Amino acid sequence: MTRIALIIGSTRSPRRSDYVATWVEEAARRRLDGRGVVLDLVDVADFGLPVLDETHPAAYGLPYEHEHTRRWSRAIDSYDGFVFLTAEHNRGIPASLKNAIDYLYAEWADKAAGFVSFGASGGAHAVAHLRGVLSELKVHAVRAQVQLGSFTDFAVDAPSDLSDLGRMAVREHQEGALAGMLDEVVELAGALRRMREERTAPLTPVTATS
Numbered sequence: 001m002t003r004i005a006l007i008i009g010s011t012r013s014p015r016r017s018d019y020v021a022t023w024v025e026e027a028a029r030r031r032l033d034g035r036g037v038v039l040d041l042v043d044v045a046d047f048g049l050p051v052l053d054e055t056h057p058a059a060y061g062l063p064y065e066h067e068h069t070r071r072w073s074r075a076i077d078s079y080d081g082f083v084f085l086t087a088e089h090n091r092g093i094p095a096s097l098k099n100a101i102d103y104l105y106a107e108w109a110d111k112a113a114g115f116v117s118f119g120a121s122g123g124a125h126a127v128a129h130l131r132g133v134l135s136e137l138k139v140h141a142v143r144a145q146v147q148l149g150s151f152t153d154f155a156v157d158a159p160s161d162l163s164d165l166g167r168m169a170v171r172e173h174q175e176g177a178l179a180g181m182l183d184e185v186v187e188l189a190g191a192l193r194r195m196r197e198e199r200t201a202p203l204t205p206v207t208a209t210s
């Protein structure tokens with residue numbers, strides 16, 4: 001089995017991420033049905049992570065001090081690949097997602113990632129930001145990404161009401177784009193899982209001097 005997490009990064013309430021998560025999860029279950037894939041929604045908001053409060057960077061490979069870190073670690077460690085559902089907040093990913101990523105290291109390493117982003121320009125800046133962050137953690141990102149435009153893939157009934165998050169109104173090609181991205185993630189996640197299983201030595205921790 002290949003285990004894939006759909007990670008919701010924004011922790012706002014209410015948030016548009018919930019609509020995106022529903023759309024992605026339903027389409028992903030249709031696409032991946034019968035292909036030996038376990039698919040879970042993993043919501044950063046459910047983990048109650050404070051702003052990073054571990055003394056040592058996770059890359060040092062030392063035991064975690066806090067139960068919230070251990071719980072988040074167990075969750076992420078159990079997956080072979082990730083699809084990040086990310087809003088764009090001020091030209092980057094939501095701070096909540098960056099914070100959650102920074103908590104861990106080995107749990108992310110040598111796993112696959114794909115992206116569904118949303119924002120005025122489809123969240124393109126957020127994914128560019130996220131690709132750089134993930135490269136530091138040895139996450140292998142696929143080329144394909146799904147970009148949902150605020151003005152093209154959502155319908156807002158009352159544009160003058162800034163609290164109206166609208167609803168999903170995705171253009172027809174987006175489900176195909178999502179399917180292509182998922183196929184890449186699942187294939188890469190399976191290959192990387194086999195690579196990790198065959199590895200004889202554990203991932204070398206980054207030391208304070210390296």
Ligand SMILES: Cc1cc2nc3c(=O)[nH]c(=O)nc-3n(C[C@H](O)[C@H](O)[C@H](O)COP(=O)(O)O)c2cc1C
Nearest residue numbers: 010012015016017087088089090091118119120121
């Ligand atoms: C703090 C903040 C900053 C934002 N900055 C951007 C931005 O730089 N570019 C953009 O396209 N959208 C930006 N937006 C709009 C969000 O990307 C959009 O509202 C998205 O749907 C929010 O998802 P969420 O409700 O799940 O957090 C911003 C929204 C917030 C709350």
